[in-house]
Amino acid sequence: MPVETNLKKIKEILFSRYVEKVYPSKEKLKNLLKSGKRLAIYIGIDPTAPHLHLGHSTNFLLLKKFQELGHKVIPLIGDFTARIGDPTGKLSARKPLSEQEILRNCRGYKNQTGKILDFVSKENPAELKFNSQWLSQLRLDEIIKLMAKTTVGQILKREMFQKRIKEGKEIYLNEFLYPLLQGYDSVAMRIDIEMGGNDQTFNMMVGRDLVKDYLDKEKIVISTKLLINPKTQRKLMSKSEGNFIALDDSPDQMYGKIMALPDEVVLPVFNLCTEIEDEKIKEIMKLNPREAKTKLAKEIVSIYHGRGKAERAEREFNRVFREKKLPTIIPQVQIKEKSLNILELLVKIKLISSKSEAKRLILQKAVKINGVLKENWQEIIEIKKGIVIQVGKRRFVKAI
Numbered sequence: 287m288p289v290e291t292n293l294k295k296i297k298e299i300l301f302s303r304y305v306e307k308v309y310p311s312k313e314k315l316k317n318l319l320k321s322g323k324r325l326a327i328y329i330g331i332d333p334t335a336p337h338l339h340l341g342h343s344t345n346f347l348l349l350k351k352f353q354e355l356g357h358k359v360i361p362l363i364g365d366f367t368a369r370i371g372d373p374t375g376k377l378s379a380r381k382p383l384s385e386q387e388i389l390r391n392c393r394g395y396k397n398q399t400g401k402i403l404d405f406v407s408k409e410n411p412a413e414l415k416f417n418s419q420w421l422s423q424l425r426l427d428e429i430i431k432l433m434a435k436t437t438v439g440q441i442l443k444r445e446m447f448q449k450r451i452k453e454g455k456e457i458y459l460n461e462f463l464y465p466l467l468q469g470y471d472s473v474a475m476r477i478d479i480e481m482g483g484n485d486q487t488f489n490m491m492v493g494r495d496l497v498k499d500y501l502d503k504e505k506i507v508i509s510t511k512l513l514i515n516p517k518t519q520r521k522l523m524s525k526s527e528g529n530f531i532a533l534d535d536s537p538d539q540m541y542g543k544i545m546a547l548p549d550e551v552v553l554p555v556f557n558l559c560t561e562i563e564d565e566k567i568k569e570i571m572k573l574n575p576r577e578a579k580t581k582l583a584k585e586i587v588s589i590y591h592g593r594g595k596a597e598r599a600e601r602e603f604n605r606v607f608r609e610k611k612l613p614t615i616i617p618q619v620q621i622k623e624k625s626l627n628i629l630e631l632l633v634k635i636k637l638i639s640s641k642s643e644a645k646r647l648i649l650q651k652a653v654k655i656n657g658v659l660k661e662n663w664q665e666i667i668e669i670k671k672g673i674v675i676q677v678g679k680r681r682f683v684k685a686i
Contacts, residue, residue: 289324289356296320296355303557303564304348306484309491309507318478318506319355325478327352328360328415330468330486331399333368333392334383338399339530340586341513341523344558345481346402348510349412352479353404359412360475361399363392366418367468372489373446373461382460398533401590420474421467432466435496441465444488469493473500481508513558517550537591538613541599542680544583545607549575552582560585612674616684621669628653628665635685637677652678 296319299305300312308315318325329345331338346361353359364372365388371381383391396405396414403412424432441447441462450457469492472480477497480490490507497505513522523530531543547555552575556567562585570578580600587596605611619635626634632644632653647653648663654676655667673685 289322290354291320291322292355293320295351299348299351302348302351304344304510306509306511307487309487309494309509310504314504315479315506315508323478325352325357326360326475327357327479327481328362328471328475328477329481330362330364330417330471331392331395332364332372333388333395336391336394337530337532337534338395339523339532340555340559341483341521341530343402343533344510344513345483346399347559347561348481348508350402350404353410353412356410358410359403360415360477361395361403361412362415362417362471362475363395364468364471365389365392365416366421367464370460370464370467372464372468373444394534401533415475417467417471417474421470424470429463432470432496433463435499436466436492438462465489465492466496469496472497472505476501477505478503479506479508481510483512484509485512511558513551513554515548515551516554517548522547522551522554531586533590535590537587537595537599538602539680540587540590541583541596541603544586545579545603546679547579549579552578555586556582560589607679613682616674616682618684618686621685623669625666625668628660628667629663631667631669631675632677635675635683637675637681637683647677 296316299319300308300316327349329349331342349359349361365385368383368388369385371383399405399412399414404410405412405414442451442457447457465488468489471477472493473496477493480493482490487507487509490509494505494507497503514520515522531540535543544555553567553571556562556570560582562570570581573581583603584596584600587599591599602614606613621631621635628648629641629644632638632647633641638644638647644653645663648660651659651661653660656673657676669685671686675683675685
């Protein structure tokens, strides 16, 4: 596929609402894009959980624009660096992941990123890579040479390390290696452009220095905006905290989770997680919050599952939450016991992971059986065929 020098598409990248900053400058990026050279561009993916989420989609949507111009785009799974753990933003050392955990986590990444990037194109397919391919091959003398490229003082300037020092918390030597190994990824792949969230700027700039040192070329760094709740200034999606909308959620799950988002995040999610034109977003934001959120939910579900499934998810949501009816399709589970304590029942059918969580949700009035609120966590439930157990607003199971 020939590289396009389409000025309109280049402008879309340079002034994209996804972009926070370009290093060394947007002018350098503009000249590189206008050169007609086929560029190698990558985004790193940290395999710390099985699901990618909407917070990651900003980078993939921007990477898609480069792919449409004919450039080589590379989602890179940090399967080797995950064995160290990225210290970015962490006030304590991350627990290193085993090879088995990493492989399990990243098993579905190609399918998830493939909702946005094109892996099947014959002319210009995206290429999924793993950094263990080269990092596991580095000899000790090569690692020592790599470590000589930066100083302890430079690494210690990082904000989270300064906080740890003030709080008397330990900093481990392997954490010093992380930005160097991530930076070496750019050298190994001979990268022209790296992009990532603005919290990754330090790591990406280390890679920029290494590319200059090892390859005598200039690497462009694009830092993208993070999906932040403007009210709390906290990340809206977090794998470590477990509150996120996964790219492989079912249509109904995705739609329901978006409708549950606070009103103040609708605009940033439109801006950073969709490709809708700015003017259209402005018009949508004139609607009342519920209507705007409905359009957001439908748009995002359409991106990952298609317009037809988005419309079905909308109808199902309205059926359950507006009309107060049961879902059209309810997961079924066979229960052999004739009666069970309610805590045991909820854990057995896997609506809840533990008895303590089940007790907490019952006390919070979040559990119903056949539409009847259950408030006694010691209650014995008679199991009959067809009873419907509900936890919260969106989790249902029917006994068969």
